[in-house]
Amino acid sequence: MTASLASLRRIVVVGAGMVAHRFVESLLSRAGDAPRLAVTVIGDEGRRPYDRVGLTSYFSGASPDDLTLEPAPLDDERVSFVAGDPAIRIDREAKTVTTRSRRTIDYDALVLATGSYAARPGVDGADLAGTFVYRTLDDVAALREFVGRRSAQLGRPLAGTVIGGGLLGLEAAGALQGLDVDATVVQSSDRLMSAQLDLAGGTTLRRLIESRGIAVRTESRTTRLDQDRSGHVTGLEFRDGGYARTDVVVFTVGVRPRDELGREAGLELGPYGGVAIDAGCTTSDPAILAIGEVAAYEGRTVGLVAPGYAMAEVAADRLLGGGAAFPGYDDATKLKLSGVDVASFGDAFATTPGALDVVYADPVSGVYKKLVLSDDAQTLLGGILVGDASAYGSLRPLVGSALGADPAAYLMPADGVEAPAGDLPDDAIVCSCSSVTAGRIRGAVHEDGCTDATQVKTCTKAGATCGSCFTMVKKLVGKELASLGQTVSNAMCEHFDLSRRQLFDAIRVSGLETFSAIIERFGRGRGCDVCKPAIASILSGLVGAHVLEGENATLQDTNDHVMANLQKDGSYSVVPRMPGGEVTPEGLIAVGQIAKDFGLYTKITGGQRVDMFGARLEQLPLIWQRLVDAGFESGHAYGKSLRTVKSCVGSTWCRYGVLDSVGMAVRLELRYRGLRAPHKFKLGVSGCARECAEARGKDVGVIATENGWNMYVGGNGGFTPRHAQLLAEGLSDDELITAIDRFFMYYIRTADRLQRTAPWFEELEGGIEELRRVIFEDGLGICADLDAQMARHVAGYEDEWAATLRDPEKLKRFASFVNAPDAPDPSLAYVPERGQVRPAFPEEREAAASGAVLIAGTTLEVRR
Numbered sequence: 001m002t003a004s005l006a007s008l009r010r011i012v013v014v015g016a017g018m019v020a021h022r023f024v025e026s027l028l029s030r031a032g033d034a035p036r037l038a039v040t041v042i043g044d045e046g047r048r049p050y051d052r053v054g055l056t057s058y059f060s061g062a063s064p065d066d067l068t069l070e071p072a073p074l075d076d077e078r079v080s081f082v083a084g085d086p087a088i089r090i091d092r093e094a095k096t097v098t099t100r101s102r103r104t105i106d107y108d109a110l111v112l113a114t115g116s117y118a119a120r121p122g123v124d125g126a127d128l129a130g131t132f133v134y135r136t137l138d139d140v141a142a143l144r145e146f147v148g149r150r151s152a153q154l155g156r157p158l159a160g161t162v163i164g165g166g167l168l169g170l171e172a173a174g175a176l177q178g179l180d181v182d183a184t185v186v187q188s189s190d191r192l193m194s195a196q197l198d199l200a201g202g203t204t205l206r207r208l209i210e211s212r213g214i215a216v217r218t219e220s221r222t223t224r225l226d227q228d229r230s231g232h233v234t235g236l237e238f239r240d241g242g243y244a245r246t247d248v249v250v251f252t253v254g255v256r257p258r259d260e261l262g263r264e265a266g267l268e269l270g271p272y273g274g275v276a277i278d279a280g281c282t283t284s285d286p287a288i289l290a291i292g293e294v295a296a297y298e299g300r301t302v303g304l305v306a307p308g309y310a311m312a313e314v315a316a317d318r319l320l321g322g323g324a325a326f327p328g329y330d331d332a333t334k335l336k337l338s339g340v341d342v343a344s345f346g347d348a349f350a351t352t353p354g355a356l357d358v359v360y361a362d363p364v365s366g367v368y369k370k371l372v373l374s375d376d377a378q379t380l381l382g383g384i385l386v387g388d389a390s391a392y393g394s395l396r397p398l399v400g401s402a403l404g405a406d407p408a409a410y411l412m413p414a415d416g417v418e419a420p421a422g423d424l425p426d427d428a429i430v431c432s433c434s435s436v437t438a439g440r441i442r443g444a445v446h447e448d449g450c451t452d453a454t455q456v457k458t459c460t461k462a463g464a465t466c467g468s469c470f471t472m473v474k475k476l477v478g479k480e481l482a483s484l485g486q487t488v489s490n491a492m493c494e495h496f497d498l499s500r501r502q503l504f505d506a507i508r509v510s511g512l513e514t515f516s517a518i519i520e521r522f523g524r525g526r527g528c529d530v531c532k533p534a535i536a537s538i539l540s541g542l543v544g545a546h547v548l549e550g551e552n553a554t555l556q557d558t559n560d561h562v563m564a565n566l567q568k569d570g571s572y573s574v575v576p577r578m579p580g581g582e583v584t585p586e587g588l589i590a591v592g593q594i595a596k597d598f599g600l601y602t603k604i605t606g607g608q609r610v611d612m613f614g615a616r617l618e619q620l621p622l623i624w625q626r627l628v629d630a631g632f633e634s635g636h637a638y639g640k641s642l643r644t645v646k647s648c649v650g651s652t653w654c655r656y657g658v659l660d661s662v663g664m665a666v667r668l669e670l671r672y673r674g675l676r677a678p679h680k681f682k683l684g685v686s687g688c689a690r691e692c693a694e695a696r697g698k699d700v701g702v703i704a705t706e707n708g709w710n711m712y713v714g715g716n717g718g719f720t721p722r723h724a725q726l727l728a729e730g731l732s733d734d735e736l737i738t739a740i741d742r743f744f745m746y747y748i749r750t751a752d753r754l755q756r757t758a759p760w761f762e763e764l765e766g767g768i769e770e771l772r773r774v775i776f777e778d779g780l781g782i783c784a785d786l787d788a789q790m791a792r793h794v795a796g797y798e799d800e801w802a803a804t805l806r807d808p809e810k811l812k813r814f815a816s817f818v819n820a821p822d823a824p825d826p827s828l829a830y831v832p833e834r835g836q837v838r839p840a841f842p843e844e845r846e847a848a849a850s851g852a853v854l855i856a857g858t859t860l861e862v863r864r
Helices: 018-031 057-061 137-154 167-178 199-211 260-264 305-319 392-398 438-446 453-460 470-483 500-510 517-520 533-540 551-552 587-596 617-629 661-672 735-751 757-763 767-776 784-797 800-805 841-852
Strands: 010-014 040-041 081-084 087-091 096-101 104-106 109-112 115-116 131-133 159-163 180-188 215-217 222-227 233-238 241-245 248-251 255-257 274-277 287-289 295-297 342-347 356-363 369-371 380-386 429-431 572-574 601-604 612-616 642-647 683-688 700-705 708-713 725-730 829-833 836-839
Touching: 010 018, 010 104, 010 767, 018 040, 018 305, 057 096, 057 137, 057 167, 087 260, 109 305, 109 661, 131 137, 137 167, 137 248, 159 167, 159 199, 167 180, 167 248, 199 215, 199 342, 199 369, 199 380, 233 248, 274 287, 342 392, 380 392, 392 429, 392 470, 429 470, 438 453, 438 470, 453 470, 500 517, 500 533, 500 735, 517 533, 517 551, 533 551, 572 617, 587 601, 587 612, 587 617, 601 836, 612 617, 617 800, 642 661, 661 700, 661 735, 700 735, 708 735, 725 735, 725 767, 735 757, 735 767, 735 784
Parallel strands: 010 040, 010 109, 040 081, 109 287, 131 248, 159 180, 159 248, 180 215, 274 295, 642 683, 683 700
Antiparallel strands: 087 096, 096 104, 115 255, 222 233, 233 241, 342 380, 356 369, 369 380, 572 612, 601 612, 700 708, 708 725, 829 836
């Protein structure tokens, strides 16, 4: 396409989705103030372009207006928008487009951006009442309306099935669950997201999905949908003879290009459908271009927004006389399901000859990470991240470049070694959705005058679509601003311009008590997985409301949602508090009897208490009722709060003990129990310098001496251990407690989100001397405030589980299945080992299913 702008004054865009919107936006931006340009956009939906990537947010309260894209491109005086009147015919000789209303529109250049449609499988019953696809706002609105109406008709919650276990299928399952539908995902292959994940990654993802209460059925092909007398779907039949009852079905089995206009106009098509294009997005007709999911490049069509955006930019450039070329498909994907992090990018399956895999797997935590490197282990080719995709923003831009560091640094847990930031080359793609390079982001700072990441996002569109790259954008912007000597923004996330510390003070001063009020006053948007738990923690400390009270319940991290630690098999652990490791014989008997009655695995933890594993969701209230009746309370093993205060037996029993370490440990644990913080924290109390409680490896360590208590701060275990530093010597009991009070409250007030005391302490301006001045000399004039805040916490403490057991509304959360609250999860299976039970390994489950002999002396037990 070499025609000049002067001869292309009439440009018609058929389609009004995200890619069409990006094309118009890019065309107008590149054309400047050209007055001769006239653009007509024809849409078949009766609404303006909206964000399909964020479609699932409709089920969490987002309105159609919230999803509508930036209005500026279509509001430009050079643009005419035709809504709800789809194009039905192209006359290539006359260069006209005819719409359903028989309106004829002339063009000099035509851009096809008709996208794709959601496919339905060719099985009997695929069009029954209660069957849906998941593609448009009308689709999700109809799904929500049906679920509400049908549930009311049947007088019970519904069972729902999503056929298709890819990216969209998992999002649809999350949407069903948000509608209180008992959701099951049916996948024909051997793993979820089989196009993006290897078998190990798919297995880990399955555990994570099932831990959310969504059932998964793999290697299952649906052959028929059954119906009742009213024509509503009631069940599914599978090729292997299986059957599953269902009330609603959502098909997410893929999309097909909407190429009928091009087909009827005689345009060349791809071998599998779609309008064939060259690298300039031009079809077999030089006056017609195709972009997005309708376009077939090198025989492929891809249902992702990022390649569509890249095509939109190329098409806009070509129509204005440029020579841009489509670089090919970027298949990088990131799952947008709350509580489940999954990302896949580059050569994830290591198909490059000689490719090497570097793998980190932690099945206990539900984490699987794989990097694919060149045969010399220098160049990053691709990767898979499941359970922790925090490194995606750092790694994705490096594909095809030298990694520049030990790959393990990118794979280790987030609280271990930080992945090297490195200097991305200018041509590294940071935002794959909009094809924005690191050089373009740097240019936005140096040339366009952007002063923060939000401005860069507006200027370049980096991070404006899926948002997964925004952390990397912030890092790049911060580094460039620092090089210019400018102040770097420390905003917590894109929804707040304040840091966690600033937000803490803002909430404290304003007295606001709900997330909606806080974001309305200090932020924007609907919040995210970064700011919501952070604000929940702040409100817990300042307001003291129950974590499951009202709006707070929607802000919590995964474990806080049910006040228990999620385990790899989808069960939970129960950890009653045992202050200082002290427990009566009666208490031990009660714990042992409960563990025996519920068949739980028991273990003494490193924090000197008993952990009970294998509890089902619906069992948690029953277990805790007995524990509370026996005098126990929540050990908060699930929260970002005090975990334990470890102690030796001290002077009470030990012949070397100088002071009563157990008594002090009990006093400290009862004082700080339930105290929410930016991260978990632990204490240790040793009765003498022999240090049996390992106090100097704790956030606060206390060691007895002849002159009183020595207080150490800033110790951590973990992947990068830190030794605590001596803060004060020879403290009395009361002096020690006052000092610890102020230390923790100062940390809670000033630390960043998810920052443990060791890195916080290391970054503290002035170091140990400044900390002494703040705590012992009131150097900042805030000690009275810190003391009062701790006093409010101590006075207002209430055991979360005891309060939950008294509240019928809160107890409704504890059901494995919404339509059968007392039914056990059938996927939980265990194998006896050393007198107890452990979760069955996958091969043991498979052997049991096939009737084969398991490991000698073991049997598979399914909990009921």
